[in-house]
Structure formats: C-alpha cells, structure tokens
Amino acid sequence: xxxxxxxxxxxxxxxxxxxxxxxxxxxxxxxxxxxxxxxxxxxxxxxxxxxxxxxxxxxxxxxxxxxxxxxxxxxxxxxxxxxxxxxxxxxxxxxxxxxxxxxxxxxxxxxxxxxxxxxxxxxxxxxxxxxxxxxxxxxxxxxxxxxxxxxxxxxxxxxxxxxxxxxxxxxxxxxxxxxxxxxxxxxxxxxxxxxxxxxxxxxxxxxxxxxxxxxxxxxxxxxxxxxxxxxxxxxxxxxxxxxxxxxxxxxxxxxxxxxxxxxxxxxxxxxxxxxxxxxxxxxxxxxxxxxxxxxxxxxxxxxxxxxxxxxxxxxxxxxxxxxxxxxxxxxxxxxxxxxxxxxxxxxxxxxxxxxxxxxxxxxxxxxxxxxxxxxxxxxxxxxxxxxxxxxxxxxxxxxxxxxxxxxxxxxxxxxxxxxxxxxxxxxxxxxxxxxxxxxxxxxxxxxxxxxxxxxxxxxxxxxxxxxxxxxxxxxxxxxxxxxxxxxxxxxxxxxxxxxxxxxxxxxxxxxxxxxxxxxxxxxx
Numbered sequence: 001x002x003x004x005x006x007x008x009x010x011x012x013x014x015x016x017x018x019x020x021x022x023x024x025x026x027x028x029x030x031x032x033x034x035x036x037x038x039x040x041x042x043x044x045x046x047x048x049x050x051x052x053x054x055x056x057x058x059x060x061x062x063x064x065x066x067x068x069x070x071x072x073x074x075x076x077x078x079x080x081x082x083x084x085x086x087x088x089x090x091x092x093x094x095x096x097x098x099x100x101x102x103x104x105x106x107x108x109x110x111x112x113x114x115x116x117x118x119x120x121x122x123x124x125x126x127x128x129x130x131x132x133x134x135x136x137x138x139x140x141x142x143x144x145x146x147x148x149x150x151x152x153x154x155x156x157x158x159x160x161x162x163x164x165x166x167x168x169x170x171x172x173x174x175x176x177x178x179x180x181x182x183x184x185x186x187x188x189x190x191x192x193x194x195x196x197x198x199x200x201x202x203x204x205x206x207x208x209x210x211x212x213x214x215x216x217x218x219x220x221x222x223x224x225x226x227x228x229x230x231x232x233x234x235x236x237x238x239x240x241x242x243x244x245x246x247x248x249x250x251x252x253x254x255x256x257x258x259x260x261x262x263x264x265x266x267x268x269x270x271x272x273x274x275x276x277x278x279x280x281x282x283x284x285x286x287x288x289x290x291x292x293x294x295x296x297x298x299x300x301x302x303x304x305x306x307x308x309x310x311x312x313x314x315x316x317x318x319x320x321x322x323x324x325x326x327x328x329x330x331x332x333x334x335x336x337x338x339x340x341x342x343x344x345x346x347x348x349x350x351x352x353x354x355x356x357x358x359x360x361x362x363x364x365x366x367x368x369x370x371x372x373x374x375x376x377x378x379x380x381x382x383x384x385x386x387x388x389x390x391x392x393x394x395x396x397x398x399x400x401x402x403x404x405x406x407x408x409x410x411x412x413x414x415x416x417x418x419x420x421x422x423x424x425x426x427x428x429x430x431x432x433x434x435x436x437x438x439x440x441x442x443x444x445x446x447x448x449x450x451x452x453x454x455x456x457x458x459x460x461x462x463x464x465x466x467x468x469x470x471x472x473x474x475x476x477x478x479x480x481x482x483x484x485x486x487x488x489x490x491x492x493x494x495x496x497x498x499x500x501x502x503x504x505x506x507x508x509x510x511x512x513x514x515x516x517x518x519x520x521x522x523x524x
Contacts, residue, residue: 136397145389148393158375168189170482176390186204209305217240229255232256238254257305300339301337323373346385352392396421413449414474418490420496430460431476434465444466444467484496
C-alpha cells in the first residue's frame with residue numbers, strides 16, 4: 001500500500017493576474033440578474049430574446065432566467081467532527097428552524113455576473129479556462145466545500161456524541177481531503193489505499209470507519225494496526241477481522257452492518273440497504289454473530305451500521321430505518337452487549353442535479369427526522385456522506401470542439417467525455433449543463449457528446465442551448481462527487497487536472513495525467 005509521495009504533495013498556486021477579482025463583474029445569482037427587464041442594460045445582449053423575457057424553452061438553462069438552483073441539501077456535508085458534551089456546554093444549540101433558515105439562505109458559489117458569464121466565487125470561469133493549459137478540467141469552490149461541512153456540523157450539535165465521516169470514495173483528491181480534515185472531519189474508507197491516504201492527510205484513525213464487503217486480510221491488518229473501527233459485513237469478514245486483530249496484537253473495535261431492508265427509491269446501482277444487497281450480514285443470523293463476538297476477546301462490538309443508498313430525496317426513509325435499527329440495538333443489548341457506543345447511520349442525502357428549483361432535504365431536516373429515535377437509544381451517531389459534501393462544489397469545464405447534425409439529431413462535441421465523467425453513461429444520470437459565457441447562436445436541442453469511440457459517450461441528452469462556436473466553454477454542474485474519482489484512461493484520454501478557487505485565488509490541486517505517466521507503468 002505504498003503511496004507516491006512526489007504526487008501526493010502536489011499543489012500549485014497560479015498567478016491571478018489573468019483571473020483576478022478586478023476582471024470579474026459584480027456577481028448576483030442568475031435569477032436576480034435576469035428576473036426583471038430593468039437589469040437588461042447590464043446584461044450582455046447575447047441571447048437577449050430569452051434573457052429579457054426571463055424564460056427558457058426547456059425550463060433548465062440558467063442563462064435564460066433560471067437560477068443555478070443548488071438546493072440547500074446540495075450544501076450538505078458529512079465530515080467527521082466529534083461533538084462532545086463539553087462542546088455542547090459551551091455552545092448554544094441552534095433550533096431546527098434556525099438551521100433550516102440558515103441552510104435555505106446559504107449562497108451558492110456558482111453565480112452569473114451582469115454580463116452573463118458564469119463565476120466561481122470571485123473568478124469568471126471563462127477567464128480561468130483561458131488561463132489554464134488543460135482542457136477539460138475540474139473546478140472546485142473551497143467556500144462551497146466549507147459551507148457544506150458546516151451545515152452538518154451545526155445539525156449534529158444536538159447530540160452529545162457525534163462523528164461526521166467524509167466518504168473518501170466520493171472524491172479522493174488529496175487537497176480536498178486535507179481541507180475537510182482541517183475542518184474537523186474524519187474519514188470513511190473502502191480500501192487500504194484510502195486508509196493510507198487518509199492517514200497522510202492527517203485524519204484521526206480513531207474517528208475513521210473501514211467499510212466494504214470484500215476487505216482483504218492485508219487491508220484489515222492495516223486497519224487493525226491503526227485502530228480504526230471496522231464494519232463486519234459477513235461471517236468470513238468477521239473471521240478475517242479477528243485474524244487481523246491477532247496479527248497486530250490489538251483489540252479491534254467493530255460494528256455490525258445490518259440491512260434494515262428499507263427501499264430508498266433510488267437507482268438500483270446505488271441502493272445498498274435492501275435484503276438482496278451484497279452488503280451487510282444476514283439479519284436472521286444475528287445471534288450467531290453475537291455468539292462468535294462474545295467468545296473472541298480480540299474484537300469489541302461498539303455499534304451497528306446501516307447504509308440505505310445514495311441520492312436519497314425523502315428524509316422519512318431515514319426515520320423508517322432508524323426505528324428498525326434501534327430495535328436491533330435493543331436485541332443486541334438484551335444479549336449482554338453493554339459496550340455499544342455508536343449507531344452508524346451511513347450517508348445518502350441526494351443533491352439537486354436537475355436545477356429545477358426543487359428543494360432537497362437538508363442536514364437539519366435529516367437530523368430533525370431521526371433525532372427523537374436516536375436520542376432515545378442513548379448512542380453516539382456516526383454519519384458518513386460524501387456526495388452531499390463535494391457534489392455541488394465542482395463543475396467539469398469543457399471546450400467545444402464543434403457542432404454537427406445527422407439530420408435527426410444535433411450534437412455539441414466537446415473535449416470532455418465518459419472518460420472524464422462517467423455518471424451520465426453509467427447511471428443514465430442527468431446533470432445540469434450550460435455554456436459558461438454568452439453565445440449568440442440559434443437555439444437548438446443538442447446531445448452533448450465527447451470524442452470517445454462509444455455511442456454511450458455522452459454528458460447530456462436533449463439539452464436546449466444556443467449553438468456555440470468552436471472554443472466556447474461548456475460546464476457540467478455538480479461534478480464533485482463520483483466525477484474525477486470514477487474517471488478513466490479509456491481511449492487513452494488522460495484523467496483531467498483539478499483546480500480550486502478560494503475567493504479570487506486559483507490553485508491547481510491535481511495535475512493532468514500525461515501519456516508519459518501512463519507509459520512509465522510499463523517500465524517493469
């Protein structure tokens with residue numbers, strides 16, 4: 001599990017002369033810029049037919065009067081802060097109403113300025129695109145990332161003991177992980193390499209959880225050595241954990257992953273808490289697991305775990321699961337296990353990929369739904385989200401290669417592809433797409449496609465956009481989660497660079513991979 005230190009410490013702060021705050025027009029949300037015709041004088045006349053009317057042909061384009069509606073749930077974040085009783089005694093616990101008001105009023109960091117240019121914090125995205133040499137590239141907002149984290153931190157203050165654990169699988173950029181760690185985050189891991197990176201980023205292993213249905217013995221030995229909590233997923237997994245604990249000579253804290261069999265009403269690929277899932281123990285064999293744990297002094301049962309899935313839109317589902325999990329806790333305690341400390345509730349809050357103004361549940365709403373059940377159980381709570389931390393912090397910025405038609409369909413061909421962002425191809429996922437600059441071309445319905453030799457290579461279908469010229473910038477929104485993390489080298493398109501905006505400062509936080517990097521792997 002070695003890590004190449006030369007690549008882990010990569011960080012370049014770019015000169016901001018070309019993208020300084022002075023070059024950015026005063027910002028406003030897209031809706032406020034185009035809400036009334038009185039603002040038309042400050043808006044570029046490009047697309048004026050739609051801009052002045054504040055309408056769209058498809059109800060989606062923010063340049064045509066629709067706000068870039070990162071819903072407040074989009075601003076949610078799970079990071080592993082431990083909230084203690086001492087903390088609670090020093091801080092006033094905000095009411096649910098106060099938290100909801102704060103979350104609903106939180107400002108998105110992707111806005112449109114008076115001239116119709118998309119901005120990330122204080123920088124125009126087009127200026128950034130003109131400055132950096134790579135395309136496509138991922139762009140992140142540090143302020144949005146911090147804002148998302150704080151929403152969960154505030155929501156969990158009602159609990160005497162809580163851990164917010166960032167699911168590193170959602171986005172494993174080293175600098176993003178380090179920033180979350182600096183805010184108080186712990187980590188949720190699904191591989192040995194994720195654990196090694198988390199350790200290097202500074203995460204406290206005692207606030208870390210190792211999940212997975214196929215953890216290898218070397219990975220478990222690593223986890224046991226660093227005293228992280230480990231989820232038990234099966235009979236063989238428990239035996240491997242015991243073997244790892246004996247290998248390192250340390251008692252290992254474990255949690256039982258139980259499937260509450262609650263349907264989260266999401267895509268089948270991201271539903272993980274139903275009885276036919278590959279994750280979790282067989283609930284009807286709970287007594288067998290408890291007997292084995294009772295007989296083995298090298299493991300200590302400290303809690304239970306569930307994870308319903310991802311992109312969840314209904315908080316009532318979490319309450320259903322909480323009631324079921326508390327019932328399991330009562331059975332475990334009745335079997336003589338008084339050492340339970342944690343109910344790990346997983347993650348799963350969805351974010352607003354459509355930007356149609358629908359309000360997704362917020363961290364405060366999630367906690368408000370389950371707090372009575374969880375407080376009654378007298379356990380600490382662990383949350384382990386990823387998407388709701390990083391999803392809306394990033395856009396994938398592409399460059400238009402050209403426009404074509406086959407007589408039936410129109411295509412905008414960009415340099416980004418399924419190799420850069422596979423969610424649309426893999427899940428048939430909808431992600432909001434628009435141009436980052438004013439464009440004069442006639443409005444048409446396009447498929448947004450890349451250069452990869454696959455018919456499945458698309459970023460979006462049936463999008464109404466003005467016809468862009470070659471070289472125009474096009475952004476796929478909400479690309480921070482399972483974007484770069486799932487990118488590939490298919491067709492030898494190398495994984496993109498990543499940049500972070502902090503106010504008026506642009507920092508490169510990952511290099512673009514090169515063919516030389518790839519070819520070095522064959523120097524055996």
